[in-house]
Amino acid sequence: MKLYDKTKIDKNNLLFTNRDLRLLLIPVVVEQLLNSFMGMADTMMVSKVGSAAISAVSLVDSINVLVIQLFSAMAAGATIICAQYIGKKDNKNSNKAAEQVVLTTFVISVLIMLFCILFRGILLRAIFGQVEENVMQASNIYFLITACSFPFIALFNDGAAFYRAGGESRFPMKVSVISNVINIVGNAILIFLFHLGVAGAALSTLFSRLFSAALIFYFLRKPKQVIVVKRYIRIKPDFVLIRKILQLGIPSGIENGMFQFGKLAIQSSVSTLGTAAIAAQAMTIIFENLNGIAAIGIGIGLMTVVGQCIGAGRKEEAKYYIVKLTGYAWIAVILSCVFVFLLCRPVTVLAGMEAESAGLCIEMMTAITLVKPFAWVFSFIPGYGMRAAGDVGFSMLVSSLTMWFCRVALCTYLIRFCGFGPMAVWIGMFADWTLRGVIFSARYLSGRWMKFVV
Numbered sequence: 001m002k003l004y005d006k007t008k009i010d011k012n013n014l015l016f017t018n019r020d021l022r023l024l025l026i027p028v029v030v031e032q033l034l035n036s037f038m039g040m041a042d043t044m045m046v047s048k049v050g051s052a053a054i055s056a057v058s059l060v061d062s063i064n065v066l067v068i069q070l071f072s073a074m075a076a077g078a079t080i081i082c083a084q085y086i087g088k089k090d091n092k093n094s095n096k097a098a099e100q101v102v103l104t105t106f107v108i109s110v111l112i113m114l115f116c117i118l119f120r121g122i123l124l125r126a127i128f129g130q131v132e133e134n135v136m137q138a139s140n141i142y143f144l145i146t147a148c149s150f151p152f153i154a155l156f157n158d159g160a161a162f163y164r165a166g167g168e169s170r171f172p173m174k175v176s177v178i179s180n181v182i183n184i185v186g187n188a189i190l191i192f193l194f195h196l197g198v199a200g201a202a203l204s205t206l207f208s209r210l211f212s213a214a215l216i217f218y219f220l221r222k223p224k225q226v227i228v229v230k231r232y233i234r235i236k237p238d239f240v241l242i243r244k245i246l247q248l249g250i251p252s253g254i255e256n257g258m259f260q261f262g263k264l265a266i267q268s269s270v271s272t273l274g275t276a277a278i279a280a281q282a283m284t285i286i287f288e289n290l291n292g293i294a295a296i297g298i299g300i301g302l303m304t305v306v307g308q309c310i311g312a313g314r315k316e317e318a319k320y321y322i323v324k325l326t327g328y329a330w331i332a333v334i335l336s337c338v339f340v341f342l343l344c345r346p347v348t349v350l351a352g353m354e355a356e357s358a359g360l361c362i363e364m365m366t367a368i369t370l371v372k373p374f375a376w377v378f379s380f381i382p383g384y385g386m387r388a389a390g391d392v393g394f395s396m397l398v399s400s401l402t403m404w405f406c407r408v409a410l411c412t413y414l415i416r417f418c419g420f421g422p423m424a425v426w427i428g429m430f431a432d433w434t435l436r437g438v439i440f441s442a443r444y445l446s447g448r449w450m451k452f453v454v
Contacts, residue, residue, distance in 0.1 A: 003445075004319035015087075015317060016305050020167065024304060025328070027173035028164070029297030034173075036293050038180035040286070045187045046201050053198045056138035059128050062260070064146055067112060068153055069256035070249075074105045075157035077248030080307050080388050081241075082165035086226055087311020098162050098227045100241040102155070109154035116147040138198045145202035152209040159216035159229075164304050166226030172216065179212035251396035252387065258400045265408045266425055269415045277422045279353060280360035284422070287347075287365055288372075291340040295329040295377065299384035306388035315450050322385035322444065329381045334373045341369040364426055371430050378437030382444050391449035398439050406432035 016024070046057050078101040085094035116123065120143045124136060131139075156179075160172035183204050190200030221230040270281050302325045309318035344365045348358035383395050411428035414420040420427070443449055 003323045005316050008316040009320050015309055015312060015314060016167075016321065021301075021305070021325075024164070024167055024169050025298055025301040025325075027169040028301045029294045029332075031169075031173040031176050032293045032297040032300075034177055034180060036290060038184060041184055042187060042201070045184070045191060046198070049191060049197050049201075052132070052134045052138050053201075055131070055135045056142050056198050057201065059124070059131070059135070059139050060143045060146065063116075063123065063127065063143070066257055066260050067116075067150060069260060070112075070253040071105065071109065071150075071154040071157050073252035073256055074101070074108070074154065074245070074249040075161040076252050076303065076387065077101070077245050078105075078158055078161040079165045079303050080248055080390065081244060082162060082227060083304050083307025083388065084311030086166055087308035087314075089312075091226060094165075095227055095229070096238070097241055097245075098158075098229050099231065099235045100238050101158050101161075101245055102229060102232070103235050103237060104242050104245055105154040105158055106151060109151040113147050113150040116150070117144060120144060120147065142198045142202045145199065145206055149206045149209040152206075152213040155213040156209065156216055159213070159220055162220060162227040162229065163216075163225065164300070165307065167304060167308070168225060169301065169304075171219065175212050175216050178215075179208045182211055183208035248387075248390065248392050251392040255396040255399045258403055262403045262408050266411050266428075269412050270422055270425060273415065273422060276354060276356040277360060279357040280364065281422045281425060283348065283353065283357070283361045284364045284368075284426075287340050287344060287361075288368055291336040291368075291372065292333065292376065294332040294336050295381065298325055298329045298332060299381050301325070302381065302384045303388040306385040310389045310450070318385065318389065318450070319444075322382055325385070326377060326381045330373060330377045333377055337369045337372055341365055360422060364423055367423065367426055367430075371426075372433075375430055375433035375437055378441055379433040382440050386440070386444065386449035389449050391443075391451075394443060394449070395440075398436060398443075402432045402436045402439070406435055 046054055078098065081097045081101070082094045085091070085097060120140060124139050124143065128139075156175070160176075163169065163172050186204030186207060187201055190196045190204055194200060196203070217229065219225075220228060222228070270278060302322065305321045305325070306318045309315070309321060344362050345358075348361055353361065383399075387395055407428045409428075410431055411424050414424035414427060418424075
């Protein structure tokens with residue numbers, strides 16, 4: 001079966017020219033890369049406070065990531081709906097949908113914030129058990145302050161989604177960069193100058209998130225962009241639109257949440273392998289996340305492209321862009337894998353890793369560098385495009401099943417019953433990527449994903 005019908009593609013009248021794609025994709029990729037590097041810098045600064053501080057931040061962030069993934073999924077739903085309306089040239093309903101997204105995510109984020117603040121002690125004890133008391137005290141402080149930032153994370157993600165849905169990704173990138181710089185500078189001042197420890201790190205995070213949400217919504221009031229949101233007080237709930245938003249956002253949120261729970265399940269098996277394996281696995285995860293960032297940025301941009309094509313009724317063109325941007329992502333993954341692999345040995349030396357841990361890390365990164373370009377791309381990038389057409393339930397089901405049966409179950413079996421080391425994690429990961437890539441490719445070729453226009 002053809003990837004797309006070339007006879008139905010007029011390359012002189014494409015919805016997105018090559019220049020349009022560059023203007024959309026490059027800022028998203030840069031934003032993802034900078035966020036990753038800034039996050040690493042943030043962690044290194046907190047680590048200077050002491051082991052209790054970095055342990056507290058690590059524990060709480062494992063919860064925070066679940067919440068942030070939910071908000072990211074809601075924003076993805078916003079991108080899909082708004083992009084499809086924009087593709088139809090229906091700016092009135094695009095703006096209306098944006099207002100409902102703001103209302104929905106704000107209410108949900110405030111409820112989650114209140115729940116986490118009121119029950120943070122119970123949550124921390126239930127999830128992490130009896131950790132050292134100084135770590136638990138630091139975790140309570142960090143969780144209290146960072147939970148207050150949840151509504152601002154949700155609102156910034158919404159605002160960024162509105163801009164990207166209209167094909168403008170440079171402004172969200174600029175806001176994100178400024179916000180990250182504020183966070184790093186704030187950390188330096190509050191941690192090292194005022195000696196506030198984890199409270200300083202949390203306050204810096206809170207302020208930077210408040211700033212980014214306020215700035216992006218200030219500019220959303222201006223009539224220069226495709227989507228304008230300014231009638232905050234007068235927004236009334238439209239439950240039909242809200243249902244559509246939740247139908248798109250909840251499956252993606254569940255999918256992302258499952259990945260986080262899967263990571264925790266895998267970590268419990270890795271923790272039985274000893275300190276060297278744990279350290280090697282932790283460093284390998286950092287490297288592996290880094291070599292996929294650029295391709296993830298391309299996938300995020302693909303949602304806007306496909307959403308507008310589907311909205312405009314250009315289904316064959318949507319298929320064309322999925323194929324084209326999957327090719328871009330494949331090139332990005334190859335280059336980033338090679339680059340990160342070359343960094344492995346120098347970074348392990350600079351980080352002062354023990355020889356055994358460094359050796360395990362480099363062994364795992366060698367396998368990842370060889371496998372990832374061929375397995376990872378097809379398991380992720382086409383999925384972004386198919387979700388943009390509204391096919392989110394299939395993606396949630398497949399991703400959850402392959403993750404639990406391949407990534408978690410296979411990894412656990414290999415470590416606990418076959419005596420494998422940390423390489424078992426990546427054998428399970430490779431199986432997950434490969435199987436999911438085959439299923440997503442078959443789904444793409446079947447064309448069934450195009451029947452879910454929202």
